[in-house]
Amino acid sequence: MNVETVLSIQGLTKHFGKLCAVNQLNLEVKRGQVFGMLGPNGSGKTTTLGMLMGVTNPTSGSFTWFGQTPTHLMRQKIGAVLEHPIFYPYLTGQQNLELNAMIKGATAQQIDRVLDVVELLPRRHDKYRTYSLGMKQRLAIASALLNDPIVLILDEPTNGLDPMGIAEIRELIKKIAADGKTIILASHLLDEVQKVCTHFAVLKRGNLMHVGPVDDVGKGEETVEVAAYHDDVADVLRKFPGTAGIKRENQHYLVTLHDGFHSAEINRYLFEHGIVAAHLQTKKKSLEKQFLEILAENSEPIH
Amino acid sequence: MSTLYLLKIDLKKMRHYRTFWIICGLYFFMLVTATASGMEFLKWLARTIEGFGQNININRIPLYHFPDIWQNLAWSSGLLKMGIAIMVVVSVTNEYTYRTLRQNIIDGLSREQFLMSKVLTNVLLSFTSMVLVFLIAVVTGLIYSPQFDYPYGFTGVGFYPAYCLEVFAFLSFALMLGMLVQRSGLTIILLLNSYLIELIIKENIDEYVPQLIKFFPLESIMNLVPLPFARYAFQEIRDYVTWESVLIALAWATLFNYFAYLKLKKSDI
Ligand SMILES: Nc1ncnc2c1ncn2[C@@H]1O[C@H](COP(=O)(O)OP(=O)(O)OP(=O)(O)O)[C@@H](O)[C@H]1O
Ligand SMILES: [Mg+2]
Numbered sequence: 001m002n003v004e005t006v007l008s009i010q011g012l013t014k015h016f017g018k019l020c021a022v023n024q025l026n027l028e029v030k031r032g033q034v035f036g037m038l039g040p041n042g043s044g045k046t047t048t049l050g051m052l053m054g055v056t057n058p059t060s061g062s063f064t065w066f067g068q069t070p071t072h073l074m075r076q077k078i079g080a081v082l083e084h085p086i087f088y089p090y091l092t093g094q095q096n097l098e099l100n101a102m103i104k105g106a107t108a109q110q111i112d113r114v115l116d117v118v119e120l121l122p123r124r125h126d127k128y129r130t131y132s133l134g135m136k137q138r139l140a141i142a143s144a145l146l147n148d149p150i151v152l153i154l155d156e157p158t159n160g161l162d163p164m165g166i167a168e169i170r171e172l173i174k175k176i177a178a179d180g181k182t183i184i185l186a187s188h189l190l191d192e193v194q195k196v197c198t199h200f201a202v203l204k205r206g207n208l209m210h211v212g213p214v215d216d217v218g219k220g221e222e223t224v225e226v227a228a229y230h231d232d233v234a235d236v237l238r239k240f241p242g243t244a245g246i247k248r249e250n251q252h253y254l255v256t257l258h259d260g261f262h263s264a265e266i267n268r269y270l271f272e273h274g275i276v277a278a279h280l281q282t283k284k285k286s287l288e289k290q291f292l293e294i295l296a297e298n299s300e301p302i303h
Numbered sequence: 304m305s306t307l308y309l310l311k312i313d314l315k316k317m318r319h320y321r322t323f324w325i326i327c328g329l330y331f332f333m334l335v336t337a338t339a340s341g342m343e344f345l346k347w348l349a350r351t352i353e354g355f356g357q358n359i360n361i362n363r364i365p366l367y368h369f370p371d372i373w374q375n376l377a378w379s380s381g382l383l384k385m386g387i388a389i390m391v392v393v394s395v396t397n398e399y400t401y402r403t404l405r406q407n408i409i410d411g412l413s414r415e416q417f418l419m420s421k422v423l424t425n426v427l428l429s430f431t432s433m434v435l436v437f438l439i440a441v442v443t444g445l446i447y448s449p450q451f452d453y454p455y456g457f458t459g460v461g462f463y464p465a466y467c468l469e470v471f472a473f474l475s476f477a478l479m480l481g482m483l484v485q486r487s488g489l490t491i492i493l494l495l496n497s498y499l500i501e502l503i504i505k506e507n508i509d510e511y512v513p514q515l516i517k518f519f520p521l522e523s524i525m526n527l528v529p530l531p532f533a534r535y536a537f538q539e540i541r542d543y544v545t546w547e548s549v550l551i552a553l554a555w556a557t558l559f560n561y562f563a564y565l566k567l568k569k570s571d572i
Contacts, residue, residue, distance in 0.1 A: 053409045056571045076411030086406035088397075090320050099315050102308075103410045143410075 004031045005067060006151055006182045007052070012061035014047050014206075021047040023206040023301075025061070029184060029199075034177045036193040036214070037186040038291055039203035045186040046083050048203070049155055053080050065151075076104045079144030080153035085136040089129035093120060093139050096128055097146065106147035114142040117172065133160035141169065145176075152176060155186045170196055194287040202294045207301035210294045218284040224263045227252035227279035228270065236273045240266060252279060304416060306423060312412075313394075313420040314427075316403075322393060330386040331435065337383065338376045338439045341366050342447055364535055367447035372440050373459035374531040374542055377466040380436045381528055384470050385495070387428055388477035392490045395421055395481035405572045414567045422560055425474040433467035461544045465527040472524045472552050475559035482563045497521060520559075523551040 007029040014022040022044040029035045037045045050056035052063060054075060065074045087096040097111045115121045118138035123131065131139065137160055144152060154173075158166045166189075173196045177183055187193050193200060194214060201211040221244065226237060237246055237253055242261030247254045255266065263282045270277055293299075317323040345361040365371050398404040407417055444451075477494055484490040501521045508515060516522060526548045534540045 050571070055405050055408050057569065072408075072411050072413035072416070075409065080409050082405075082409060084402075086402045088316060088320075088401060088403055090322075091316075092319075095315075095319055099312070100406075100410050102312050102315060103407060103412050105411070 005029070006031050006033075007063065007065055007184070008067070009048075009052075009063040010061055012048065012051060012063055013059045014044070014051060014056060015059045020206050022051070022203075025203075025206075025208055027201060027208065027211065029182060031182055032177070032180050033199050034173065034183045034185065034197045036197035036200035037184060037203065038188075038190070038193065038200055040295065042205075043203040044206040045203060046155055047206075049080070049082055049153055049184070049186060053078070053082065053153065055082075076147060077149055078151045078153060079146065079149035080155075081137075081140040081144050081157060082153070082155045085140035087128045087136070087139065087143075090127060092125050092127055093131070093135075093142075094124040096139065097143055100143045101146050104147040110146055110148070114145040117145060118142045119168075134162060134165050137161055138165070141172070150181060152181060152183045154183065156188065157185070158187070158189060158192065166192065190286070190288040190291055200287070202291060204295055204301070209299060209301055211302070214287065217287050217290050221259060222257045222262060223283040223285065224255045224257060224266055225249075225252050225279065225281045225283055226255055226266065226270075226277055228275050228277045230275045232273075233270070233275055236270060236275060237266070240269045242266065254283070306419070309416055309420040310423040310427065313424045317394065317424070323390060326386065326390040326393070330383065330390070331431075333383055333386060334380055334432065334435060335439060338379055338436060339443050341375070341379070342443075367443050369444050369448045369451050369456035370458040370460075371531070371534075372444045372448065373457075374462050374528065376436055376440045376443075377459075377462040377528045378531050380432065381466060381469050381525070384432075384473050387432070387470070388473055388494060389491055391421075391425060391428070391474050391477045392481045392494060393487050394424070395478055396485055396487040396490055399482075399485040400487070408572060415564070418560070418564055418567055421478055422475070425471055425478060428474060429467050429471035432470050433463050436466065437463050459542055462528050465544045465549065468549065468552055468556070469524050469527045472556035472559070473521075475556045475563075476520065476524075479559040479563040479566075482566050517548075518551060520555045523548065523555055527552050 005028055007027070009025055009027040012022055012025040013020070025044075025048060037048070039045050047056055051058045052065075052070075054070065054072065063070065065078070068074070087093075088099070091099070093115070094111065097114070098108060100106075101108055101111060112121070115124055118141050120135060120138050120142060123135060128136070128139065137157065141154070141157055144154070157173075158169050161169060170192060173183060173185070177196070177198075185193065185197060194217070197214050199211070199213050202209045226233070234246070234248070234253065237243060237255055240255075242257045242265055243255055244258045245256040247256075257266075263280055267277060267280055342361075345364065345366070349361050366375055398407070404417060408414060412420075448456075476497075477490075480493055480497075481487075481490045484493060498521055501519055505516055505519060505522065517526060527544070529541045531540055531542065534542075
């Protein structure tokens with residue numbers, strides 16, 4: 001077992017009665033990765049994370065943290081928020097963190113620091129019950145940061161946060177990742193995932209459909225957005241030897257190029273045919289697009 | 304983690320919980336007043352009921368005399384254990400309704416440790432009840448008892464550990480029920496009705512297998528400290544703790560906690 005492997009999952013399966021929530025999942029997460037878990041609602045993300053955190057009993061399969069059979073002591077070094085923030089409503093934010101610090105074996109001094117990170121210091125002595133949704137999320141993240149975790153598991157951490165909050169959490173994740181920590185992030189905000197994650201996996205109805213680096217997204221064929229105020233532009237674009245496909249979208253054309261062709265060549269070709277492009281932009285394939293392709297009906301799960 | 308640390312964790316959850324202080328406050332207040340005021344109650348009866356004082360000389364009823372007082376107070380206090388059991392139910396069902404049990408496990412408590420922290424609180428509550436009632440017995444005994452003969456005056460002190468076991472076994476039952484049902488209202492209703500349910504079963508089998516009665520869970524818990532007051536009507540009572548009753552109650556307490564453990568172990572939370 002490679003020491004750099006933080007998490008290794010073998011054949012992890014969970015049935016809820018007849019329903020198969022997670023099916024034969026194999027996955028590896030290495031140290032320092034920011035690992036995005038993607039998938040539509042009900043695809044098994046939370047169930048998988050629940051098994052990794054010892055609250056959901058797997059039907060079969062196994063996993064190791066840091067190459068070792070999981071124990072509750074390891075969980076003390078893994079900060080995790082699954083789905084919703086969970087706290088005692090009648091305790092204040094401060095008291096809730098004091099309790100969690102006791103459970104994690106963290107010192108009480110860390111509480112000030114984590115509350116500061118999520119900017120909740122001014123409200124620390126208010127009852128959790130009185131917090132807004134975003135404040136509850138922040139407290140949950142603060143609690144996950146207690147005890148200086150080696151791994152951070154965040155299940156839709158920006159749920160209910162304002163745009164500023166989302167940006168702050170993104171920066172926070174980047175900062176934590178820069179410290180060499182490993183982060184597993186389940187999210188529906190593909191933009192966010194593309195911005196912060198190094199790797200991602202896609203689940204669909206409990207099956208693993210894709211796993212790989214985020215950087216690979218957008219490799220291969222290029223798509224170029226073209227607009228020109230000229231009647232022949234569609235014909236010319238179609239005749240361009242690099243064109244693999246063309247599609248009209250609102251005011252412009254989307255040209256998919258063969259491998260090896262780039263936007264500069266289109267520009268030259270158009271110019272040679274007496275057309276001046278008013279708008280020309282290379283579209284890197286977005287994670288969203290790739291995500292939708294992966295989930296397309298005909299794709300096969302990988303095992 | 305040490306056992307003391309686990310207890311501290313559970314107490315930390317309770318310390319800032321108002322409901323806990325209200326229920327515990329009421330319970331211990333009732334425990335003190337109900338046990339300490341027996342004599343005043345008799346006097347009040349004598350004052351208000353015509354002829355009561357003439358027919359029975361209340362000072363001749365040795366409610367608070369050594370050694371009668373030990374069993375009298377231990378038995379009476381046993382009646383109040385439902386109050387603290389409700390607190391135990393609230394404490395454990397809260398962990399389900401708030402889903403904090405789930406977060407506790409995620410944060411690094413093992414399921415065994417979680418259960419242990421609850422069981423330890425039960426031990427603490429049982430022990431505190433016992434010490435409190437014992438102190439009341441000593442104080443009221445010194446006030447009302449004409450004399451204290453050693454060692455005869457200590458007859459029946461053995462009912463205090465038995466009373467402690469009685470409370471603990473019942474709290475274990477409440478804890479298990481709370482973990483199985485997971486909702487406070489329903490659990491409390493079941494807890495209140497459990498005596499009735501057991502009574503119905505006992506009534507129905509009494510004719511056929513009366514020797515089984517003493518093995519029933521709630522019966523065995525009640526059996527630890529038998530009703531003492533029949534002796535004032537010149538009836539024979541058991542004024543000592545039997546090993547058999549202790550073993551049966553202990554077995555049930557162990558089973559209740561073991562069932563709770565099994566439930567917690569195999570369920571998704
Ligand atoms: N306790 C449970 N009992 C029965 N079925 C469950 C339970 N928990 C989850 N499921 C089912 O398992 C499947 C996976 O659920 P899960 O919560 O893991 O999805 P998810 O990927 O986290 O979805 P979302 O994006 O909506 O959070 C769903 O079909 C869900 O209905
Ligand atoms: Mg989910």
